[in-house]
Amino acid sequence: MRYLPLTPDDRSAMLAAIGAKSIDDLFVDVPEAARREGFVDLPRVAGELQVERALGAMAGRNVAAGSVPFFCGAGAYKHHVPATVDHVIQRSEFLTSYTPYQPEIAQGTLQYLYEFQTQVANLTGMPVANASLYDGSTAMAEGVLMATRVTRRNKAVISGGVHPHYVAATETVVHAVGVETQVLPAAVDAEADVIAQIGPDTACVVVQTPNVFGTATDVTKIAEAAHAAGALLIVVVTEAVSMGLLKSPGEMGADIVAAEGQSIGNALNFGGPYVGLFACREKLIRQMPGRLTGETVDADGERGFVLTLSTREQHIRRDKATSNICTNSGLCTLAFTIHMSLLGETGLRRLALLNHEAAVKTRDALAAIPGVEVLTPRFFNEFAVRLPKPASEVVERLAEKRILAGVPYGRLAPAAGMDDVLLVAATEITTDADIATLKSALAEVL
Amino acid sequence: MRYLPLTPDDRSAMLAAIGAKSIDDLFVDVPEAARREGFVDLPRVAGELQVERALGAMAGRNVAAGSVPFFCGAGAYKHHVPATVDHVIQRSEFLTSYTPYQPEIAQGTLQYLYEFQTQVANLTGMPVANASLYDGSTAMAEGVLMATRVTRRNKAVISGGVHPHYVAATETVVHAVGVETQVLPAAVDAEADVIAQIGPDTACVVVQTPNVFGTATDVTKIAEAAHAAGALLIVVVTEAVSMGLLKSPGEMGADIVAAEGQSIGNALNFGGPYVGLFACREKLIRQMPGRLTGETVDADGERGFVLTLSTREQHIRRDKATSNICTNSGLCTLAFTIHMSLLGETGLRRLALLNHEAAVKTRDALAAIPGVEVLTPRFFNEFAVRLPKPASEVVERLAEKRILAGVPYGRLAPAAGMDDVLLVAATEITTDADIATLKSALAEVL
Amino acid sequence: QDEHLIFESDGWGKTGVDLPEPKADGSDLGDLVRRDPIGLPGLSEPEAMRHYVRLSQKNHAIDLAIYPLGSCTMKHNPRLNEKMARLPGFSDIHPLQPQSTVQGALELMDQLAHWLKTLTGMPAVALSPKAGAHGELCGLMAIRAAHRAAGHGLRSDKPRNKVLVPTSAHGTNPATAAFVGYQVVEIAQTEDGRVDIKDLEAKLGDDVAAIMVTNPNTCGLFERDILEISRLTHEAGAYFYCDGANFNAIVGRVRPGDLGVDAMHINLHKTFSTPHGGGGPGAGPVVLSEALAPFAPAPWVVSGEDGFRLEEFAEGEAAQAFGRLCAFHGQMGMYVRALSYMMSHGSDGLRQVAEDAVLNANYIKARLSDLMSAAFPEGPCMHEALFDDEWLKGTDVTTLDFAKAMIDEGFHPMTMYFPLVVHGAMLIEPTETESKQELDRFIEAMRALAQAAKAGDVERFKGAPFHAPLRRLDETRAARQPVLRWTAPEGSNIAAE
Amino acid sequence: QDEHLIFESDGWGKTGVDLPEPKADGSDLGDLVRRDPIGLPGLSEPEAMRHYVRLSQKNHAIDLAIYPLGSCTMKHNPRLNEKMARLPGFSDIHPLQPQSTVQGALELMDQLAHWLKTLTGMPAVALSPKAGAHGELCGLMAIRAAHRAAGHGLRSDKPRNKVLVPTSAHGTNPATAAFVGYQVVEIAQTEDGRVDIKDLEAKLGDDVAAIMVTNPNTCGLFERDILEISRLTHEAGAYFYCDGANFNAIVGRVRPGDLGVDAMHINLHKTFSTPHGGGGPGAGPVVLSEALAPFAPAPWVVSGEDGFRLEEFAEGEAAQAFGRLCAFHGQMGMYVRALSYMMSHGSDGLRQVAEDAVLNANYIKARLSDLMSAAFPEGPCMHEALFDDEWLKGTDVTTLDFAKAMIDEGFHPMTMYFPLVVHGAMLIEPTETESKQELDRFIEAMRALAQAAKAGDVERFKGAPFHAPLRRLDETRAARQPVLRWTAPEGSNIAAE
Incomplete structure (x- = not known):
């Protein structure tokens, strides 16, 4: 077996050095009833060619x-990633290294995490960010938990514009610790309803912008209302590129930002691995979940970086930790950092404008189809349309023509009664030809 | 432009430091008549996405x-290359380094070249090998030239079993320096005719085994005859894997081996870049063309490697050099070395047997088709068949069915009058299903 | 050599990505548009490449030398797996594409599930947990849901609200149990490093929801009484959660299902070699017993006549589950790598993995035990060899010092001070992908260091590392005055926040 | 840290490739079968990976720092090009597949030819030469064929049997001319580093086949009299071969066709950034004038109504050519990379390449000329700055010593002792892909070193490098007692030859 370096001779010599007669001697502690002889019922060793x-x-x-005209979004976006990104993240020294617990021989990882934290903080407009969480949805869950720790209140008010999967993932976790959630009805402009629900028991308000219907909202007023009530504002962002064009959550008064970073540097990957961005106000640092990198000096006074504030974490605090999280999205974080370093501010703003431009073009094309009603008035790169037929049927028909037309909202929330709503996203990869193809094919199947 | 780091501000500052008013000041030596204003008539800068x-x-x-049943050979072979090979050769430190003229910071390259030289020497059964030439065909040309230098004779006898493109590439070069070539008629067992042509003016005899028709020959007798006449024997090998199963050229008495190393570690690449293997008897070292790596020690007595015997080379000897060659096939050499290190003797022998097995199976399948005559009696992984129709027509018809059935000999040598001969190769990638598909499709088009 | 931060480059205003000139200016978005500088430097491609390649050379990696971190399992990461994960048919598909357009992806998930279930002897698996700790969460929530369904929820009259955890457990175990609302009760350990059955028996009762046991445990030992442990647990009406971090030691030889396990997460990076990547991303599928299977979270793949189907919402009995754990279907990229690894090994290769891992660890233990003090000298260890610091007594060298001195020898230190039950613990896990030649090199270096420590060469240890990109770092300072991001120096004219 | 050779590993008998068990045993081949051991160790995949990754870290690379080798042009190698070259549609096609199945490959060759012809202003190009030196061969053979066709072959009554080459030329120029049977005659150089027109005029005559001039030349200077040179050459009935090694300095601003060039090779790695790869593979297409175009070697691509066609044998007028240069169609893998690079830059980007390359070189020259002696201080240089060792006089430090000391500062040395026309030459070529920040870092280090040399800190230079994987190597010993391969130590039981 190509991954196993020991030869039969090695094994014999090593058993002799150990003083064991056979390998079975080393498994004596396994109760006899549980010992398995022979091989489990699965195929045998296979060469690279066979596996490929x-x-x-x-x-x-x-x-x-x-390979096809492509308009799916709803929390995962197809962007072009520079070849440099994938090359560098495959370097042995990044790909095959562990969590940087020994900082003297892990400065490569630690420094890029520090750069990542700074990039995320600046992108979200927040003072500090951590070294990433699993994805945007679990970041939202951690945000709600953190808000309950900070406010010592027990209820989260969640806008109806938040991605239903994010809400579900959050409820799974926060309900487990007894946090109450109030999820408002789904609506294209759901954020308008939030302020009225904030009460003295509200730990946090969770809004998403652009929301799942694509609606971009200035949440400044919601922040003010939340703060007035002693609650925190959590802003969720599922399309990180949007922050290159739209006001940052920090600028609008967010206390915590939970975002999905997949759009920068990472492939679609059928949903994972992705990279959760998590940023907050400075005073909340010690309640943050996840890994943090900080600056320090070495014994010679040279600048260096270390994992820090680990007294929040499970391996030190055990059952008193701020979260049970033990990993971050290391390599996805690196991809994010490199892509963002290449883009820079100039490139990111341009990329964001190209996304917006493509979405506006797509909107204009679809709006011209009789029977299609555009629902989202102000959006970044995604919008919702109402179709005269169930959206899932339409999407299947178009898939047969090798067009991936978008995400039916009903797939995310079957019970919402919005089966005729289709979410349509466009990015810098969308061509005029793609839009024209979608338009004519959609007109045909309606 | 993403590859150009200077900003407009940088450029201004640098011009100022130089004392130039504009960039045009730096191009003053270009005669005015030859200065081009504006851009040449080609497209402008393009992003990665557009280029992709x-x-x-x-x-x-x-x-x-x-992606298809595939049976082409004739000097280029489709083998499976382990993923590790392509990963390692893309490491920055190998991919983006230069010729190792500064050995203190090039030991990575120098050591693998030393390993490569040893592998090639052992594989070919010769005492020494160089650090590679461009490809097998130019290696053959260099071999003939070297033989004329060594023997001070001026004529090469070339078997009719040598790949016609190799003969053409060799004649181009050796005719330029006035070396005479006698190329014997093409025949499946052409080697049988060689001995009779050796004379007192023969500098070298060139034979190929397996030859272009796939025939494997024991050339020991030819070596003896050549040596008896004071000539050198040059053995050409176009399929390096064959040496894992067949007697090595060295064992059969070769003085010089010129081989194509593409089969180990390198992709088909539509014909290039490939890697020329070049090995010879020890006493001929100082007449060798190309780069050589040798062992030495550093100032502290540590073992290290350097390029050596460079007094043979053009950058030192100029018009007295053994060859004008200035590069080697560096990265292809590395791919060869890594793949061979992974294979080892055990893997190489097995690989060779699998190739032979696949070719025998293919032979048996085709032999059963009425009208198909198998021409090659003893072969490694390739053989010739005579078809009842022109081979190029048959190949085109099968290509329409997405089967790449082999190489018509007539494509290599239109004047040879062998247009009905097809060269068919099989390797470890050939499946029983591929063979069955070829068989039934071939039967259909004949 | 110091490598500046990207923020200290001259990349303000530059970009390393060529994009067409946008026609849109965002004016249709009015007030929503971001006006202030964001604070993101851009680098040309050559500069970015060089920056990150330089940084990379400051890291240790499994591709450079043995990385003997006990409990972390740093083994070879085949590049075939990386290549497979990058096939556009896997990497370039959207989680919400029509299912008819991702049949191959669903098949892959189904295949992965099949391999995991067969290897563990368990009837069900939840794939979506995004890491080991996430898997623990998944497993405990399934247990919680099962108890609730049986009338023993946390807020019921007869609540099962305790989880028993051995002292030697990973920190994630108690953290997760507490996280989902359980009270954590420690189980004592015997002198030979196993769960104290007497103590367990005493603590089991109708208020116990589950036990969480790592097996092989974090001392690198197989729990000899594991069948007894699971019997007692089930008799008490509790579930047996197994921390599968060390499954790599027994894969192909022991099926957790045969041990009575109800739920176990599998760290795909540990047993099935998905790359650690400097700390992630991980993946932690959870295998489940018949009893817990109905409580698995969405989504899951079912195979039918007309192909594969992804169930994204629980219906019927499955609706008793607790919902979903993350936005989509989990770590697809890791599934591909893990399946590629499993198919490569096959059932024979995987059994050999366990055997070689255990053999390598015992070899190290045997070769070092004369100089260093094995924590549990009697009997074989499994995949990792545990030493304590007894042997360093009187030398003025600590476990930490010793670890840092290993860096100067070109090795990554072993895991230290874990498990907590052993004083000054040094936990060495070579894994099966180390050759005897490399093990011998490592052992010789360790022996030389151990002799130096005993010989009183204290400075070699206290000052270590001397030959690393940096000397020992001041972690206290980092925690006391946290500097978690770069900020422009005062007076700079950088257009950043 | 010494890394053993693979032959010193324990890999005798191992393999790192899993292959099915063959059913064939080769017995049908009888005596032809190889029986003796071959002598090839095998490594498991983890061992192979580690060995080569460790070796790699002993190399300097453009991805690590500036690599200022004059005349070698070490510039950034975009990874996009690597990705494109690995598309199966390019990497996994056979040179002798039916042409109907490789239309895209032929189109790519046609496109590449179009870009090269347009950028050089030349009507034809031969793509197949496999490196720069191979391109020189191709060009001179075309010239030879043209003279022969005109009755001035080497064996004719009025042979044109001389090639004029400036003293400053690359070694390949005289080597190639001699190789194809020409007598090499050197042309003198003026004090300002250019071809001495007077000397050229004196030597031109009806026995001269060609001149070979590098422009910009190897002193980094543009030949001011280039139009005069080509006029005189053509008047004498000779051809003008231009060594295109330095085309990167003028691409987009000057077309060699406008200078009267008849043939010029283009090193794709220098101007169009295909990777050097530790010494190759290169690629050296040759552009040809109208007069030489009929003498191009096979094969070439023609585009017709029904697609692209590869002409593999010369017919008609083209049959006057000299045949073929290599087995197939040249370096396809490099064509893809070069076209990817050219398309990325576009006509505007390529012009900027030349400008930035020249700007960077002049900046270095300007910033160092107060401490070091520029060989040609007057006027601008092109893409490289040439210094001599005048400034080191009396310091006991040689150019070589200085170069080795640069290694200790983290830089690769510049080219030294070339061109031969300058004493103790130091030829520095930064290329356009260096940032000002990196140039300043380099310049500061060079200045500090120069000051140290002048201050008499000789040991820092004589002993250098101190901070490299190895100290200075004994090249004399290597050449005197050549050891060109590993052999098993006596008495070893290794089953090798």
Whole structure:
């Protein structure tokens, strides 16, 4: 087996050095009843060629986003990632290193995490960010928990514009610790309803902008209302590129930002791995979940970086930790950092404008189709339309024509009664030809 | 432009430091008549996405070997290359380094070249090998030139079993320096005719085994005859994997081996870059062309490697050099070395047997088709068949069915009058299903 | 050599990405548009490449030398897996594409599930947990849901509100149990490093929801009484959660299902070699027993006549589950790598993995035990060898010092001060992908260091590392005055926040 | 840290590739089968990975720091190009597939030819030369063929059997000319580093086949009299071969066709950034004038109504050519990379390449000329700055010593002792892909070193490098007692030859 360096001779010599007769001697502690002789019922060792063929066949049965006109979004976006990004993250020294617990020989990882934290803080307009969480949805859950720790209140008010999967993932976790959630009805402009629900028991208000219907909102007033009530404002962002064009959550008064960073540097990957961005106000640092990198000096006074404030974490605090999280999205974080370093402010703003431009073009094209009603008035790169037929049917019909037309809102929330709503996203990869193809095919199937 | 780090501000500051008013000041030595204003008539700067789309479209118009039943050989072979190989050769430290003229900071390159030289020497059964030439065909040309230098004779006898492109490439070069070539008629067992042509003016005899028709020959007798006449024997090998199963050229008495190393570690690449293997007897070292790596010590007595015997080379000897060659196939050499290190003797022998097995199976399948005559009696992984129709027509018809059935000999040598001969190769990638598909499709088009 | 931060480059205003000139200016968004500088430097591609390549060379990596972190399992990461994960048919598909366009992806998830279930002897698996700790969460929530369904929820009359955890457990175990509302009760450990059955028996009762046991445990030992432990647990009406971090030691030889396990997460990076990537991303699928299977979270794949289907919302009995754990379907990129690894090994190769991992660890233990004090000298260890600092007594060298001195020898230190039950613990896990040659090199270096420590060469340890990119770092200072981001120096004219 | 050779590993008998068990045993091949051991160790994949990754870290690379080798042009190698070259539609096609199945590949060759012809202002190009020196061969053979066709072959009555080459030329120029049977005659150089027109005029005559001039030349200077040179050459009935190694200095601003060039090779790695790869593979297409175009070697691409066609054998007028240069169609993998690079830059970006390359070189020259002696202080240089060792006189430090001391500062040395026309030459080429920040870092280090040399800190130079994987190597010993391969130590039981 190509990954196993020991030869039969090595094994014999080593058993002799140990003083064991056979390998079975080393498994004596396993109760006899649980010892398995022979091999489990699965195929035997396979060469690279065989594995490539088997997995290649599976891969071949999927329709890759880059090969067709593509308009899916709803929390995962197809962007172009520079070749440099994927090259660097595959370097042995990044790919095959561990959590940087020994900072003297892990400055590579620690420094890029520090750069990442700074980039995320600046992008979100917040003073500090952590070194990432699993994804945007679990970041939202951690945000709500953190808000309850900070405010010592027990209720989260969640806008109806937040991605239903984010709400579900959050409720799973926060309900477990007894936090109450009040989820407002889904609506394209759901944020308008939030302020009225804030009460003295509200730990936090959670809003998303652009929301799941694409609506971009200035949440400054919601922040003011939350703060007036002693609650925190959590802003969720599922499309990180939007912050290159839209006012940052920090500027609008967010206390905590939970965002999905997949759009920068990371592929669609059928939903994971992604990278959760998490930023907050400075005074909340010690209540933050997850890994943090900080600056310090070494014994010679040279600048260096270390993981810090680990007294919040499970490996030190055990059952008193701020979260049970033990990893971050290391390599996805690196991809984010490199892509963002390449973009810079100039590139990010331009990228954001190109996304917006493509979405506006798409909107204009679809709006011209009889029977299609555009629902979202102000959006970044995604908007909702109402169709005269169930959206999932339409999407399937278009998939047969090799067009991936978007995400039916009903797929995210079957019970919402909005089965005729389709979420349509466009990015810098969307061409005029893609839009024209979508337009004519959609007109045909309606 | 993403590859150009200077900003407009940088440029101004630098011009100021230089004392130039504008960039044009730095081009004053260009005669005015030759200065070009404005841009040449070509497209402007393009982003990664645009370039990927344009080149991706071109790539998409080719039929990749791995996607169809594939039987082409004739000097270039489709083998499976482990993922590790391509990963390592893309490491910055290998990919973006230069010729190792500064050995203190190039030991990575120098050591693998030393390993490569040893592997090639052992594989070919020769005492020494150089650090590679451009490809097998130019290696053969260099071999003939070297033989004329060593023997001070002026004529090369070339077997009719040598790949016609190799002969053409060799004649181009050796005719330029006035070396005479006698190329014997093409025949499946052409080696049988060679001995009779050796004379007192023969500098070298060039034979290929397996030859272009796939025939494997024991050339020991030819070596003896050549040596008896004071000539050198040059053995050409176009399929390096064959040496894992067949007697090595060295064992059979070769003085010089010129081989194509593409089969180990390197992709088909539509014909290049490939890697020329070049090995010879020890006493001929100082007449060798190309780069050589040797062992030495550093100032502290530590073992290290350097480029050596460079007094043979053009940058020192100028018009007295053994060759004008200035590069080697560096990165292809590395790919060869890594793949060979992974294979080891055990893996190489097994790989060779699998190739032979696949070719025998293919032979048996085709032999059963009425009208197909198998011409090659003893072969490694390639053989010739005579078809009842012109081979190029048959190949085109099968290509329409997305089967790449082999190489018509007539494509290599239109004047040889062997247009009905097809060269068919099989390797470890050939499946039973591929063979069955070829068989039934071939039967159909004949 | 100091490598500046990107914020200290001259990249303000530059970009390393060529994009067409946008026609949109965002004016249709009015007030929503961001006006202030964001504070993101841009680098040309050559500068970015060089910056990150330089940084990378400051890292240790498994591709450079043994990385003997006990409990972390740093093994070789095959590049085939990286190549497979990058096939556009896997990497370039959207989680919410029509299912008819992702049949191959669903098949892959189904196949992965099949391999995991077969190897563990368990009937069900929840794939979506995004890391080991997330898997623990998933498992405990399934247990909680099952108890609730049986009338023993946390707010019921007869609440099962305790989780028993051995002292030697990973920190995530108590953290997770507490996280989902359980009271954590520690179980004592015997002198030979196993769960104290007597103590367990005493603490089991109708208020116990589950036990969480790592097996092989964090001392690198197999729990000999594991069948007894699971019997007692089930008799008490509790569930057996197994921390699967060390499954790599037994894969192919022991099926957790045969041990009575009800739920176990599998760290795909530990047993199935998905890359650690400097700390993630991980993946922590959870296998479940018949009893817990109905309480798995959405989504899951079912295979039917017309292909594969992804169930994204629980219906019927499954609606008793607790919902979903994350936005989409989990770590697809890791599924591909793990399946590629499993298919490569096959059932024979995977069994060999466990055997070689255990053999390598015992070899290290055998070769070092004359100089260093094995924490549990009697009997074999499993995949990792545990030493304490007894042997350093009187040398003035601590476990930490010793670890830092290993850096100067070109090795990554072993895990130290974990598990907590052993004083000055040094936990060494070589994994199965180390050759005897590399093990011998490591052992010789360790022996030389141990002799130096005993010989009183204290400065070599106290000052270590001397030959690393940096000397020892001041972690206290970092925590006391946290500096968690770069800020422009005062007086600079950088257009950042 | 010494890294053993693979032959010193314990890999005799191992393999790192899993292959099915062959059913064939080769017995049908009888005597032809190899029986003796070959002598090839095998490594498991983790061992192979580690060995080569460790080795790699002993190399300097452009991705680590500036690599200022004059005349070698070490610039950034975009990874986009690597990605494009690996598209299966390019990397996984056979050179002898039916042409109907490689239309995209032929289109790419056609496109590449179009860009090269347009940028050089030349009507034809031969793509197949496999490196710069191979391109020189191609060009001179075309010239030879043209003279032969005109009755001035080497064996004719009025042979044109001389090639004029300036003293400053690359070694490949005289080597190639001699190789194809020409007598090499050197042309003198003026004090300002250019071709001495008087000397050229004196030597031109009806026995001269060609001149070979590098422009910009190897002193980094543009040949001011280039139009005069080509006029005189053509008047004498000779051809003008231009060594295109330094085309990167003028691309987009000057077209060699406008200078009267008849043939010029283009090192794709220098101007169009295909990776050097530790010494190759290169690629050296040759552009040709109208007069030489009929003498191009096979194969070439023609575009017709029904697509692209590869002509593999010369017919008609083209049959006057000299045949083919190599087995197939040249360095396809490099064509893809070069076209990817050219398309990325576009006509505007390529012009900027030349301007920035020249600007960077002049900046270095300007910033160092007070401490070091520029070989040609007057006027601007082109893409490289040339210094001599005049300024080191009396310091006991040689150019070599200075170069080795640069290693200790983290930089690769510049090219030294070339061109030969300058004493103790130091030829510095930064390329356009260096930022001002990196140039300033380099310049500061160079200045500090220069000051140290002048201050008499000789040991810092004589002993250098001190901070490299190895100290200075004994090259004389290597050449005197050549050890060109590993052999098993006597008495070892290794089953090798």
